[in-house]
Amino acid sequence: MKELVWNLKDIFRDEHEFEESFEVVKQKVTHLKQYQESNWSATILWKLLEEYWDMKEKCNCILIYGSFGYYKDVQNPSMIEQKRRVEEFSSQIDCETDWIPKQIVEIGQDVITDWMLQLPKLEKYHLYFDNLFRMKNHLVKDPKTEHENQNRINQKITEYTNLIHHMEFPNIQVEGKEITLNTSNMNKYLNSRNRDVRKNAFLSINSSYHEKCQQYVEIMNEIYKKRIENAHLGNNTTVLESVLMKEKIDATVIENLIQTIQKSLPLLQKYMSLKMQYLEIEDPHLYDVGVPLDNKNQHKYSLEDAIFMIRQALKPVGQEYLQIVDRLLDGHIDATLDPKKHQSITFSWNSYSFLNYKESYVDVKNLIHELGHIVNYELSHQNQPYLYEDSTIFVGEIASISNEIFLNRYLYQNAKTKGEKIFYLSKEIENYVTSVFRQTMYTEFEMELYKMATTDSLTTTKVITLYSQLQQKYYGKDISYDEEAKYEWMRFGHLFRWAYYPYKYATGLMMAGILVNGILTGTISIKQYIHFLSSGSSKYSLDLLKDLNMDILDISVMEKGLQILKDDVEEFEKLVK
Structure with missing residues (x-):
């Protein structure tokens, strides 16, 4: 092709x-x-x-x-x-x-x-x-001060970016060679299949962040203080209120998310226990939780194979959807490798997607994810005036993440070996771990930090104590927590660059799970889904979800968003025992 x-x-x-x-x-x-x-x-x-x-x-x-x-x-x-x-x-x-x-x-x-x-x-x-x-009702009372605050926030974000970029880490030994860790290669070693390598990478990286912790906390403190002041200037009681108000999202969504996830922490901890048993790790540490279960599967997916799998995986959403996919594959996706291209970014804008396709599983997942975004845009463009043709991030992630779930369903059902089944099933479960549980943990972390910053200054002791408490609440008592684990939060840029962004990943995946189950069981029709994708931002986000029979102000609906995960963990348990 x-x-x-x-x-x-x-x-x-x-x-x-x-x-x-x-x-x-x-x-x-x-x-x-x-x-x-x-x-x-x-x-x-x-x-x-x-x-x-x-x-x-x-x-x-x-x-x-x-x-x-x-x-x-x-x-x-x-x-x-x-x-x-x-x-x-x-x-x-x-x-x-x-x-x-x-x-x-x-x-x-x-x-x-x-x-x-x-x-x-x-x-x-x-x-x-x-x-x-x-x-x-939320016009800024003092635009000059608000503008000055935003400029200062931008300056501190730049300071954070520069600090991250210039971080230096102790070298580690990998297969007899001395490796210099940096921000480009750290994830490779943090997720190494070799336990000593990932342990040394984890301790090395976080010890360096420990040394710089005071600087990071000072940057965060000023950013959060300025955001709080700007929220008040806009007649909002909190930063969260000012963020949710822009998309008319009810705060109940955040409350329901946190409550649902807290009730489901035993499910996360059960999976972690099963995973550690499968890996034969008797004394699991936090640096063990991210290791992939790929059984050294280094399978390559040619672009032709990837497109075939994507078409097969998306059959449940109907012929109209697939016809748009075929049309967009002709000139609307730039995936070919080229050293001149930006090498580390994947995005969709308008009806165009950008990525670097290197034939890995992640690349197939990225391709079907971005197709979800641009099919959503294309349908909205066809059916809405320009001012409404862009979906909100809150809603738009459902269109892309549901495609990932369809892909994993297809790959799991067509896996030829037990090892492949474990690989694809674990990929879907790990998506919930990182996109739902971990992002909800960050949301809780952020909420508590803003509460602290409203009445007092953030300090190193307060921040690392809070983060450590959340880690232990989420991952449970069967994990060992090294001292250096308290400092990993500094690497997560969304805590600095944006206010309350992580929850959208969590709600996006949970609602996508309800959508996929609904389409496969017939409780959500293809016609309903196409209408949803065609609606852009012509309604407020929560009203659009109601068109898919989802009222996420009802906590029971939010809880249904974890049904796929519950089924997956049950299936995973059968496979590994």
């Missing part, structure tokens, strides 16, 4: 059209300004919004096209400059048109509601209006 490389002609036919588009967008922005001094009416508002979102779509095309060149050729100075240029242009256009939502808010919700009754086609913007007026 031909290589998987991008064909971006659906965005711009050539570089000439790309360059011309800058002027086209500028002219559209200039034309929009005529409305600024107009006497607005329902008709004028409709015309303004049609032109505004048309301009936004064209500006987004510039941003996408201009950025993609960089990922294809990361060392090329012209591509680096082009990416900077389109990002600045996009930011500039946002600034020049930010008067539009502000002026709509000034008109008032009652007037806008009357106009929608007068002019029914304005109803298209109902959710957009609802969001504007909902957010009005």
Whole structure:
């Protein structure tokens, strides 16, 4: 088959059209300004919004096209400059048109509601209006201070990134050779099949973080303090409230998640016990929990084989879905290896995906995961206006993670040996360990840190004590906890770079599990699922989930999200005993 490389002609036919588009967008922005001094009416508002979102779509095309060149050729100075240029242009256009939502808010919700009754086609913007007026109650009281705080947060995040990048670790011995550990190769040795290697890597890496702990805590303390202040400036009582408010997520979701996972910790600990027995480890330590059960399976999956497996795995979601997959495999995925490409990133943007396909199991999983994102986008693009065609992260992860579950189901059912069955089954279970249990642990950690930072300063003792308590609560009493284990949290960048991101991984996998079970048992129809994928962000996230019969404010629904894991652990126990 031909290589998987991008064909971006659906965005711009050539570089000439790309360059011309800058002027086209500028002219559209200039034309929009005529409305600024107009006497607005329902008709004028409709015309303004049609032109505004048309301009936004064209500006987004510039941003996408201009950025993609960089990922294809990361060392090329012209591509680096082009990416900077389109990002600045996009930011500039946002600034020049930010008067539009502000002026709509000034008109008032009652007037806008009357106009929608007068002019029914304005109803298209109902959710957009609802969001504007909902957010009005959280307008920042002191924009200057908020901006200064955000700049300081960005500075501290850069400081964190530089600190991580320049970490130095003691060398370790691997098969008689001295290996220098760094941030690029550490995961390889932390997950080594050789216990001495992973132990030495774990102790070496975390001892170095121990030495720098005070610096990391000081960075975290300032970031968290500034976020708390900004939350209060936006009329929010907590940082969590300010984060959830943006997607209209009820805090009950977080409460239900934590409560469900805490009740299910015996299931996690049972799996860990079975895994250690299978590995014949009598005194398990925390550095043992991540070792893969691959039985030295170094199987390679050619791209042709991967695409065949993906098509077979996705048969349960129907022919319409598979036809879109086939179409997107032609020019919408850039997976071919090239030394010029960005080597460590995998992403989807618009209906395009980027990865480096190296024929491993992880690469097959990444490919089907990213296909989930771009099929979701493509269906939304076909069925929604531009302003609603992007799904929220909270909902979008369901579309991608469910594909991973379908893949593992297919591979497990078609495994030829017991070793292969254990490999594929353990991969699915480990996904729950890392994406549900571990991410929920981070969410608990983050919540407690913000509570501490609200009333006092974070200190090294407070932070490592809290983290150690959570480790022991989650992994249980049968694991030995080395002193160095208390310091691993510093490596997890989302605790610094974003506020309350981890819970979305957990809810995404749990809801994907309900979805897959629903499709396979017929309680969720393919038609329902395609409708869900076609909805973009045309409803709030929790309302979209209700279209799949999921009300996750009901804790019993959240609990169903672990049914696949329960079945998998039961099956795993049969295989290894």
